[in-house]
Amino acid sequence: MKNTYGNAVSMTIFGESHGAAVGAVLDGLAAGLPVDAAAIAAAMDRRRARGDGLSTSRTEPDEVEFLSGVVNGHTTGTAITLMVRNTNTRSGDYAKTADLLRPGHADYTAYAKYHGFQDARGGGHFSGRITAASVAAGAVCQGVLETLGIRVYTHIAQCAGVKDAPLSSAAGLVLPEPEPGHFALLDPSKEIPMQEAIRAAAKDADSVGGILETVITGLPAGLGEPWFDSMESQLAHLLFAIPACKGVEFGAGFAFAGMRGSEANDPFRMREGKVVTATNKNGGINGGITNGMPVVFRTVLKPTPSIYKQQDTVDYTHLENASITIQGRHDPCIVPRAAIVQTTLTAFGVLDLYTQRFGTEGQTKR
Amino acid sequence: MKNTYGNAVSMTIFGESHGAAVGAVLDGLAAGLPVDAAAIAAAMDRRRARGDGLSTSRTEPDEVEFLSGVVNGHTTGTAITLMVRNTNTRSGDYAKTADLLRPGHADYTAYAKYHGFQDARGGGHFSGRITAASVAAGAVCQGVLETLGIRVYTHIAQCAGVKDAPLSSAAGLVLPEPEPGHFALLDPSKEIPMQEAIRAAAKDADSVGGILETVITGLPAGLGEPWFDSMESQLAHLLFAIPACKGVEFGAGFAFAGMRGSEANDPFRMREGKVVTATNKNGGINGGITNGMPVVFRTVLKPTPSIYKQQDTVDYTHLENASITIQGRHDPCIVPRAAIVQTTLTAFGVLDLYTQRFGTEGQTKR
């Protein structure tokens, strides 16, 4: 379905970096759910570039306009369409290098797929700018989950070689909400070293990547399906739609390769009349279905492909080897801004599976 | 869509471990495509348990019966339904421990979702047995891809702590087809050490996991979509439907977290009139779309949860702590048998995206 995903709740995203707007249609929400403009604005703010040497100097207000589906701060029950106008575009930066395929970018694959008719300005439909739409739409879903007691939280587990405190150290899973303008970290003291490491790469005309870790708490046991619609399949499908995401792992993830079953299995125990697991190596999911423990996963985001170093490439017009030095405004590291993208896409994916089981009527405690 | 996945080509799987049969419906194939019974049987044979101490002693002939959609060895263009009868079932083994939730299994999540009406015998719908259906259906897709020059190959990159030769050492990507009954390895000399390591774990009443690596060659550039239907999203969705899969990474995967952009980017070069990349860190995919280089990814499979060691657990009927010692016949390691599951699900996922672009008519060189 190309730009549409989801079954009981679906999201359709659209837009190009330098087109009129980016936006999303969110469908399948019940009527009467509160839509908190301030919470959406806060999510947009966390995605926003700040022109601070850590992210692109293309900064935009990212005001979300609702075109349909929301009246008086509540959902109407019909398709919610929101858009964010593109305002700060400097397409001239790109024209200079239009023939030269940027390594690590989708320039070449866009040619292969779109025969030259793609909107090449600013990465077009491949631009990270499109995530502004998914953040806004996902933030609506996150608001719904919160009324159901389900919370999604993402922190920067690793960035530019600097690691945050491990999740296990977060006693009782107290997940600190980041201050506006600050990195999402379990250990705030890691922010300065991370920023320094990012700036060091930027100074080298280079870029860095990292790892984002998400925790979902408050999920009921029994969400997801045994095979194709496992909670893991559902979330991974969405996570690999985050630009630069090249890997997803749940629970112990790739570390399972070195374990034995006796280490990998989470023993069941009774606690306050409820079935829990003593450990959570499986990241809250057994057989594709939530077991009521926190769902935990990590994604890896590759370094931003736009770097200012000179690189070998191909001139696509003349089909000959060439070199490129990229212009324009780019993030030396996308990881901090991507945390909220991951959170909100996750919220959307969870709400879809929740609604498959409990219906649109189940989205609210009417 | 629960047990159905795919858009232009779709697969629906069904069955329980100790029910009448497991099977699949494969839809969206053009008419007149050859269905090679021998190739399907060979794929089934690679998934088959051998009762050799490495896999479960429940061995079954796994004969594939086509109920519809295939006449005279060719597709008719309508839904292909195939099934594999269950023959060698010993449900008694499970009755003894029915109340005791097996750690690492879906016993508890099945209760949470199905309120006790799940088919609990042999894992029911959660059993690895269901993969027999997806292997057969995926093998049909693999046959179609091969006529289009697209090849899917999976090797055991790591198992029980023993590593295969790295893919880069496979000069010119010569991928050796494993002999029937042997492990899929780039370096066949690793088979004996791997088997010994698996048997050592089994002797300890324990189990092991590993890593499977898949390479797809011959793909045209331009398959996949920028966001939700990226090649990565499509494949990850299917790969996380493999029981025990807890992680998926493309190209350099999680190693990207420690790289800089100048290392992560694959420079474009002209080679024999074609655009290629000098390296393949991105695993053949840029912006979610194939770039014509081999697509490369790895999955991690956790150790088989069925181990013969005594484990802490919960008695679900009495809701009290208990301990369990699992009976029945189980694989100490699922990784070698899962290689063909990964290959065939991949073939299905690729054929779906191929067909979205080229139509059912494009599935053949008529």
Place this chain on the structure above:
Amino acid sequence: MKNTYGNAVSMTIFGESHGAAVGAVLDGLAAGLPVDAAAIAAAMDRRRARGDGLSTSRTEPDEVEFLSGVVNGHTTGTAITLMVRNTNTRSGDYAKTADLLRPGHADYTAYAKYHGFQDARGGGHFSGRITAASVAAGAVCQGVLETLGIRVYTHIAQCAGVKDAPLSSAAGLVLPEPEPGHFALLDPSKEIPMQEAIRAAAKDADSVGGILETVITGLPAGLGEPWFDSMESQLAHLLFAIPACKGVEFGAGFAFAGMRGSEANDPFRMREGKVVTATNKNGGINGGITNGMPVVFRTVLKPTPSIYKQQDTVDYTHLENASITIQGRHDPCIVPRAAIVQTTLTAFGVLDLYTQRFGTEGQTKR
């Protein structure tokens, strides 16, 4: 999605007339729903040919085998697969006329679509035989609806020129369940005249069609969506999958063309504390959504295309004009047998929309 339909509840049908079996996969049902084998057998019996001069002399026991998803007479919550083996096939009848396109049939369109690889025996995938699968699967849905107080009923409004009593004459919408082996009629006295008219056509080596009318009672107000997933769109999509169906109308249907708004509008009234409509010209649906009144619609089924009269046609092999006299066993009228097909597909379509609103959990009064 070709052979799969439905969103929260989906049905996949497969099979060919002279293949191994016809069958269906029904997915999206909650666990623990009763599956009444006797009720399904009764539905199959109503679809069954009787070799009585009114329907084809190809009579089959139509035993439904459940391959998955049902244990001890209850759903397990996973995909339900059922199949009906084909037993009484005489493919030889068709070989004689294989080159000659049967007028009104799909012979030519199958060639155009499947390039000659279609299963031509007995109509292959186009045979009315496939409806055996949808009846069985739909009967499972009908059973679920009945526990929710929703009843679907179809009568033969007109057949071979003979009309049943109009629905309005059915005082208080008492809808008589037909006796096994008898026509579904509001006025049973119309059965003999209808049968005589059908036999008269058969005696002329000809066939007849008719009109089926369905009533759904007990529906809650508020099912369906304003546009693409209107109750009318949902049902019409399924009804046009009934072989020979060439028209669908809701409420007053085509008679609306001659009305004024003041006649067409159903006034709202309070009755016993509930909002009802004084008339039901709109067939229980406003704006695509049920209003709590009975949903009423009619389909027209064209005369069976297989007639024994000689007909003009084309020899597809030699691409020249020819004439054909059809052999084989065929119904002179499909309408009486199609009533249960319409009822059960309707039940499926309603259950899907019901589940979209109330979730799989809402399918039962747990």
Place this chain on the structure above:
Amino acid sequence: MKNTYGNAVSMTIFGESHGAAVGAVLDGLAAGLPVDAAAIAAAMDRRRARGDGLSTSRTEPDEVEFLSGVVNGHTTGTAITLMVRNTNTRSGDYAKTADLLRPGHADYTAYAKYHGFQDARGGGHFSGRITAASVAAGAVCQGVLETLGIRVYTHIAQCAGVKDAPLSSAAGLVLPEPEPGHFALLDPSKEIPMQEAIRAAAKDADSVGGILETVITGLPAGLGEPWFDSMESQLAHLLFAIPACKGVEFGAGFAFAGMRGSEANDPFRMREGKVVTATNKNGGINGGITNGMPVVFRTVLKPTPSIYKQQDTVDYTHLENASITIQGRHDPCIVPRAAIVQTTLTAFGVLDLYTQRFGTEGQTKR
């Protein structure tokens, strides 16, 4: 999927009558297809109200703004989003009667579904205004079909009791394109009588309905699927999304009920080396699949429910019987304006099935 329909090509519609805008996302189009702004404007003009006593006096310029997916008059290959701002809204008209359920409208069903949170102004999401979005998106599809030699044409077969010339009289299927501002008729001399009949109803504070007939020419044989995705199912699904549509019939439609098979069957004949049918009673479709003859179908549209006569109804707030006299600006007849809605939705539905067979690559003669 609620507000999204289509498989290879999909359309998502959104908006409310008095919200910010109505719009659509059209996905699945290849890159490089021409988007003819003038043709889209012409389609919009045919849907436009004229304030001439035949349609509502709410007239709006209906300017289509493309938010994404179109650059330099060509598709980019990514999701096309278009919107039409709402400008001429007078919500005050509705406030006066907000409690009173308008007979024939969705007021009551909206309450039942949306619990009072629906956007009630001007019919909200149920307003015919939303068809502005589907006309614009469908006109893009129509443009693509035209480059493939496929033409969709709709005329007013009957309106307010006045009939157009029958299709058979249209020698050689010459289908006259209506002049801007004129009714789509095979016989233009019927326009004045139709308009007079509509005005007569309006003068009586009443409204009228009618029948729209569509012809699709140039279709290749072999589009559509045997069962759920039959050409008839696909089109009927979309046609029942037209507000006021209460019936759809293909070919001879409901007249089949009175025919015998020997009349209903279309004999095949060779003509200029091609297989054709001597008659077209089946409306160009056999077994759900196009046979290369023109596809012909009719819809019935009920009279506009908004009439100025006093009507019985219910006061929903006080749950008591009441009477209503509707204010606001309304069409006494929606049929003439709906013709282009039917044409463009049909174009979309056909393009979807075409693309399923030939792929996005097949949408153009590259």
